[in-house]
Amino acid sequence: MSKHKKRSWAEPYKIKMVEPVKMTTREERQKAIEEAGFNTFLLRSEEVYIDLLTDSGTSAMSDRQWAGMMMGDEAYAGSRNFYHLEDAVRKYYGYKHIVPTHQGRAAEHIISQLMIKEGDFIPGNMYFTTTKLHQELAGGTFVDVIIDEAHDPESEHPFKADIDLNKLEELIKEKGADRIPYVSIATTVNMAGGQPISLSNLKEVRKLTEKYDIPIVHDMTRVAENAYFIKDREPGYADKSIPEIVKEICSLTDAATMSSKKDALVNIGGFLAVNDEELFDKARNMVVIYEGLHTYGGMAGRDMEALAIGISESVDYDHIRARVGQVIYLGEKLIQMGVPVVKPIGSHGVFLDAKKILPHLSQDQLPAQSLASAIYLDSGVRSMERGVVSAGRNPETGEHNYPKLELVRLTIPRRVYTQAHMDVVAESVEAVYENAKDIKGLKFVYEPEYLRFFQSRFEVL
Incomplete structure (x- = not known):
């Protein structure tokens, strides 16, 4: 008697229109990330292969x-x-x-x-x-x-x-x-x-x-x-x-x-x-x-x-099951690869644990910001920092706020990417993780007063 095996699933939509994306070389990405001050928010969209910066306003309409x-x-x-x-x-x-x-x-x-x-x-x-x-x-x-x-x-x-x-x-x-x-x-x-x-x-x-x-x-x-x-x-x-x-x-x-x-x-x-x-x-x-x-x-x-x-x-069940399911697919793939992520996998993105991936960097050396830059340099995948940079400064002391969580967010837009894109992302993160010891920290060279993660600029320590 044959055992039931887990069946593959597919996105609950057909693709009716496509937007070409640009494949870049490592040299082009190195130049782009330096010009962006190692802040993925300051990259131009045309310089990005798979854009996982945010799920805000980036989804595909029906x-x-x-x-x-x-x-x-x-x-x-x-x-x-x-x-x-x-x-x-x-x-x-x-x-x-x-x-x-x-x-x-x-x-x-x-x-x-x-x-x-x-x-x-x-x-x-x-x-x-x-x-x-x-x-x-x-x-x-x-x-x-x-x-x-x-x-x-x-x-x-x-x-x-x-x-x-x-x-x-x-x-x-x-x-x-x-x-x-x-x-x-x-x-x-x-x-x-x-x-x-x-x-x-x-x-x-x-x-x-x-x-x-x-x-x-x-x-x-x-x-x-x-x-x-x-x-x-x-x-x-x-x-x-x-x-x-x-x-x-x-x-x-x-x-x-x-x-x-x-x-x-x-x-x-x-x-x-x-x-x-x-x-x-x-x-x-x-x-x-x-x-x-x-x-x-x-x-x-x-x-x-x-x-x-x-x-x-x-609120359609088929839509929301596939939306969250795609995030979980990426998260489980990374877990199988041994990459440290926040568990359980959340609803809109997979959050990489930068403290565990880059244990040689203190929070003062901005490990999540450094990791996001390294992933972009590897593959053109754009992610974002959710750690000490996002936490800002204490308004009374002026010192950095140090959250316990120092994360890089791989945020999945809705109805935009396929499982093949998720596979490319996972392979890039795995490659960066395998060479994590070579990643250097960053320091601020420009910092706005409010919501600094959007516009700050950094340089390699």
Whole structure:
């Protein structure tokens, strides 16, 4: 009797249009990375073979989305596409009101300015760069209350984005509920390696915040990916649909910021979603000052239409299973090769453990930045640093913040690359890992004041 073997899978789409990419020589890449100051963000797109810098705005839209683009109503006020978008947000996410923005960080700016006052503390399940900065610019201090397992790349905890309820309640008791404007919940947590939060934990967080009358603000950038992990890993949810799980996650929160450039499969756009009428009125007034009228908020009508369609496609099970599955495929391949990565594999990228790959470099020598540069030099694959450079400096001392996780992110755009591309990436990382001892550290030669990982320049030590 024959044994069942694991069957191959294929992407759940057909390729209808192609974009040629340039193959470069090592000499060309050496020149390019030096001119970019060893910062992969400063490379030109045409110098990149496989672009895994980010999944933000880099995904491929569907034929339905492109058709929707032709139906753009570019009226300054009351665009019909806004109302299609509003209907989609209410149907799939359940929030009452939306304020469109040009992208997610604009929504972060608005909610931070409206809810945070000087001296406030904002607890959350690990920081995200732009979110934390907007909270600080509004006068607040972010406090990480994620479970300890999130800071351990070897931990196989299935929900490393869970909040430590003891840490959260201790902070509330120490600072006072009146100094905590909201709890910040991300689905999934990027800086931990694309890790999900469980619904059981979120329900407990909700119960605790209701006790102290503190709202929850949801960074829902990758909520469908989080829902997939809940369906796959959390007891009691195997038979629930992705839309049902997404709706339940959102129902446990009071407001949300969305960078639609991730889950929702568009190249630009975002929104702030709220349930509270008074907060909605203030946000709608504020968006007119900083973004545009409250019925477009920095987005063209055609982009709002593509977003409304993208939301419905993002919760399709075949799509989200293949999207996360491609990431897991790359991650498992690297694990088989012996490459140290964050476990379990997250939803939107594979995170290389730069501390273990480059043990001869201290964090002062910027190992993740060095590793990202080395991978590009080897193959033209562009990745990005998620370590001491991204963590920035302590605003009081001026010293580097030293996160426990020093990572390089191989971020997979949605519906863009095939398994063959993943194989090329894995082979490149393996080659770099085998010669890791030859990689030298970097030092800053230029550093902007905010979000330094985007524009800093480095040179080899």
